[in-house]
Amino acid sequence: EVQLVESGGGLVQPGRSMKLSCAASGFTFSDYYMAWVRQAPKKGLEWVASISYEGSSTYYGDSVKGRFTISRDNAKSTLYLQMNSLRSEDTATYYCARHVNYYVMDAWGQGASVTVSS
Amino acid sequence: IQLTQSPSLLSASVGDRVTLSCKGSQNINNYLAWYQQKLGEAPKLLIYKTNSLQTGIPSRFSGSGSGTDYTLTISSLHSEDLATYYCYQYNNGLTFGSGTKLEIK
Numbered sequence A: 001e002v003q004l005v006e007s008g009g010g011l012v013q014p015g016r017s018m019k020l021s022c023a024a025s026g027f028t029f030s031d032y033y034m035a036w037v038r039q040a041p042k043k044g045l046e047w048v049a050s051i052s053y054e055g056s057s058t059y060y061g062d063s064v065k066g067r068f069t070i071s072r073d074n075a076k077s078t079l080y081l082q083m084n085s086l087r088s089e090d091t092a093t094y095y096c097a098r099h100v101n102y103y104v105m106d107a108w109g110q111g112a113s114v115t116v117s118s
Numbered sequence B: 001i002q003l004t005q006s007p008s009l010l011s012a013s014v015g016d017r018v019t020l021s022c023k024g025s026q027n028i029n030n031y032l033a034w035y036q037q038k039l040g041e042a043p044k045l046l047i048y049k050t051n052s053l054q055t056g057i058p059s060r061f062s063g064s065g066s067g068t069d070y071t072l073t074i075s076s077l078h079s080e081d082l083a084t085y086y087c088y089q090y091n092n093g094l095t096f097g098s099g100t101k102l103e104i105k
Helices: none
Strands: A003-007 A010-012 A018-025 A034-039 A045-051 A058-060 A068-073 A078-083 A092-100 A104-108 A112-116 B003-006 B009-012 B018-024 B032-037 B044-048 B061-066 B069-074 B083-089 B100-104
Touching (some): A018 A034, A018 A092, A018 A112, A034 A078, A034 A104, A104 B044, B018 B032, B018 B083, B032 B061, B044 B061
Parallel strands (some): A010 A112, B009 B100
Antiparallel strands (some): A034 A092, A045 A058, A092 A104, A092 A112, B003 B018
């Protein structure tokens, strides 16, 4: 069974940093591109970032470019999202997702809640 | 590419045929998927590449469309279909529509 489990969320002050992790199991992690998607409270879905199989290529949404960094450790089957210079508008549930069939996302974690507030 | 979903809220009865719309600001070349998100849950993939049904999804869900205009149809609404539905394009960048909230009358 494919499982994605996010961790590392919580409350953080504006301007500070936070790192999310996503532990994958039930599939060969290194065979898939991976992504982060977020959802602000009572809002829609927003793609945040994606990463290639070995991590050599990364892609970011405009709202996080230059502040967030996606990375992966295939030996640990773990995806990461380093978030710097956090803003109140980054408050959201962050989902880890697996890419298939070009860039469709077919498996999702349960989400990690990040609240940026003083 | 920006995606506009309509309606934003839809109320329908069990057994109804329901149609949700998604319109792109540019040609999407059929690289369009649909997700279902129930309250408090992660999104679930229903349809990809316009009309391909994801494994395990009931056949009452179907997708169609081309160019800039796409549709998700539920042939006979079930009570468990209460959810918000998002379209998602992956032809040029990755973007989600704003969602259609489906209520059961």
